[in-house]
Amino acid sequence: MKINTFYLSRFVSGLFLCLALAASAMANPAHVVAVVDAPPLDGLWKGPLKVPGGQLEVIFRFVKLTGGEYFCTLDVPLQKVSRMNVKTEVSGDTVRLYAEEAATRFVGRVSADGKQMAGTWQSPGFKVPMTLTFSALPAMNAKNVRLTPPYREEEATFSNLTVNARLSGMLTIPAGPGPFPAVVLLSDSGPQDRDGTVGDFAPLGLLADYLTRRGVAVLRFDDRGVGKSGGTPAVTTADLVSDAQAGLNYLRTRPEIDLSHLGLVGHGEGGNVALLAAAQPLPPAFVVTLAAYGLPGRDIVVQQQATTLRTLGTETAQIEAATKRQQAMLEIIRQTTDNSQAQAIVANMLKQNNAAIDNATAQSSAAEMTSPRYRYFLAFNPVEKLTGVNCPVLLLNGTSDLTINADANLNALKKGLNLNKNVVVKKLIGVNHLFQPDPTKWPIINGQQQPNFSPEAQETIREWIMAQAKK
Secondary structure, eight states, X not given: OOXXXXXXXXXXXXXXXXXXXXXXXTOOGGGSOOOSSOOOXXXXXXXXXEETTEEEEEEEEEEEOTTSOEEEEEEEGXXXXXXXXXXXXXXXXXXXXXXXXGTEEEEEEEOTTSSEEEEEEEETTXXXXXXXXXXXXXXXXXXXXXXXXXXXXXXXXXXXXXXXXEEEEEEEEESSSOOEEEEEEEOOSSSOOTTOOBTTBOHHHHHHHHHHHTTOEEEEEOOTTSTTOOSOOOSSTGGGHHHHHHHHHHHTTOTTEEEEEEEEEEETHHHHHHHHHHTSSSOOSOEEEESOOOSOHHHHHHHHHHHHHHHTTOOHHHHHHHHHHHHHHHHHHHHOOOHHHHHHHHHHHHHHHOTTOOHHHHHHHHHHHTSHHHHHHHHOOTTTTGGGOOSOEEEEEETTOSSSOHHHXXXXXXXXXXXXXXXXXXXXXXXXXXXXXXXXXXXXXXXXXXXXXXXHHHHHHHHHHHHHHTO
């Protein structure tokens, strides 16, 4: 069914007018209410959202953390929205989901068999019934049915002594005697499993398979508090550096690894973690970043909102108005160090900007936007410590990335690394933030097109890593 773009643009403009995607990038599991006597939600919940002129598929992804809480994100594929942060409240069989900055909520009841969640989706000026259907998350080590890979797989467990956390993951080692060049994969923002799974897509798992088949050993691991890893999720980007260092130290104990060619590959925030680790003692031999931040967090917030609204067909005047409101709120947060005062002002601004937001939602959203995690992100300057990075660096981004603008962020990182004479920068045409190629290039599996990790990106990474190994 063809969706009427006029009504759709009016709908999504209202839906995302207050959207600050960087807040979702700094997803905070501390905002999730513990589950008590509730049905299991771990997995994907998908359903059609009926809008004027057609419908949109929405996908909620629930990951149960080791503390018993749920980390939840929202994808709307047709709108190219992924990993929007969603607060979750569970009371018996009733589930309340909130995307605060967008003033959007879904309240539903889980069926007795745990397979459906029927409820109501509500956003400014729009209210409609919606039913979500459950499907299990893809298995971490098997994407549907696959043949035994031509390399060795080992469950890996290692310690981050800095935070007293035990991390678990998968080490894949190429066939042959070795030693092999090796990398540690670092996930994008928010608690993620070892494959960096978003919906049905597992970018880190696919990249690990590609590299290992071609002679590079790969360690990927569950983030703190996810899957088999212990500890509580990190609060800031800097907190994650010790996890990367722990992964490198683990590989340094393995006889199959070429210690002189041991690097870090980071996706999104993971790329910034890799660069920070490279500026520390015992750095990696090289770094590959996939859509890392180059601009300060406050600029990322404003840029992401404007890009999203523009992509959805919002009028220029509306975009400019939304951007000014966002900048005003961020400036209030920056200048007002008293959290109670800042929360009161921001909550009032949110209600003024969107009458559909009730007091509780506005206050909750304001608390998130003044939290230590979000304040850190707004102030975080990715280029601040890049003068200490002396190892070779490959900076990659896609021209279709709606989360991290390729030109602005690559240029900022390149400028910050100007003292480093071994930096390669490349833009990949048609590649999005998840490093998927243009949908026209997706392979057909079982009669349907399925997203894949960009073959050009995979080969660029492999070729560059091997070139470092030959030096």
